[in-house]
Amino acid sequence: MVDLADIRNATAGLPRSYEVLVGDRIKFRVGRIVYLAVSPDEESMGIGFPKEERDAAIAAEPEKFFRPVPSDERYQWIRVHLDAIDQAELRELVLDAWRMCVPKKVIAEWFGAE
Template sequence: MVTVEQIRAVALSLPRSYEAVVRDRVKFRVGQIVYVALSRDETSMGFAYPKEERDALIASGPAKFFPPSKSDERFNWVQVHLSALDEPEMRELVIDAWRMCVPKKVSDTVQR
């Protein structure tokens, strides 16, 4: 199981990324764009993901991935149960979500 501390370590190592607490939820942002958000109970993580690929990701692991809330369906967003993630997969999801929010020249500075 992935911990909040592990997510924080990856997210805060990324250029332009910072942590914010909004309504008792930990979120990681680039500017005003949230690319990772943890549930209040810290058992799930929402992350930026292309809408057009969302259904395929959820279908590939329905016990792991789940759709965003109805109000967030219009966004590029997916959620995952932290208990189903290992650290390498979490790192990949966080970095890919971050890449959606930064210019290519910035994202090219970070290796997976």
Template structure:
């Protein structure tokens, strides 16, 4: 079971990433772009994810993943039940979301520094 602390630690370590609270919700940003956000009760993690792959992710594991609300369907975004994820899976989702919002050279540098994956 993944915890908020698993994600929080990683989000704070990723280059250009920083933590903010917006209306009581914990979010991680690169610049002004949010790539991970938590529900108010911190049980659901929203994260950047390619729109074209959303249906397969949610359809393949509906107990873990959900589509965002109707107003957020236009964004590259998916929700996950944090307790349904294992820590390694949560870290991978966070790093992949971060990769979507940073320059490719940062993502490549991260991959070189972490050849065995996130975390």
């Protein structure tokens, strides 16, 4: 299981990424684009995810992934149970969501520096 500290570690140092508190939710943004949002109870998170792959991911691993709230269905978004993933998978999901929000040049520079 991962927690908020693990999420903060996974997002730390990502160029253009920053954390905000909006209402009762901790969100991570690039500019004004939210790429990760932690639920108020810190048991799940919503994260940027290709919309065309969402149904397949939920069908393949329903214990891990679930649908966004109806108002977020139109976005490239999926929700994840934090107790169903480990730190390696968290890092992969975070990087994939972050990549959806930053210019290709920033991605190339980041992966060149890693």
